[in-house]
Amino acid sequence: MAWAAASLASDKSRFICIYPAYINNKKTIAEGRRIPIDKAVENPTSTEIQDVCAAAGLNVLLEKSKMYPREWNRDAQYRGRVRIQLKQDDGNPCLPQFPSRLFTKHLSRLFLKTRGPQTGWCGMEGYCERWKFVKAT
Incomplete structure (x- = not known):
């Protein structure tokens, strides 16, 4: 019986997949969002995700022809x-x-550095631009 050879972490098929829907605040969990709203x-795009990850120093591969099911x-x-x-x-x-x-939880923090504050969550504790709420410290 032949066993499949173990693939290396540097093999492109072993990279994790991130679809824009995973971090889109316009999506529901049923539609594919994976982090808290x-x-x-x-509305992130795959190109923006690629740029943010590359700027963070990660090895990134963009597949424009793929689509979230x-x-x-x-x-x-x-x-x-x-x-x-x-992983190496x-x-x-x-x-x-x-x-x-x-x-994906770290990815939203990386977006904050490139896009700046957004409507809704901006990454700073207790501050929300939409409702002008500032947490008392």
């Missing part, structure tokens, strides 16, 4: 997915600040 980003809208702005390498061949993280597959 208060930490999600307004739950996405009903077939417009070009909703197309694409990003593959990101989080020896199993250690590529970057120590992103040690696990829970990368």
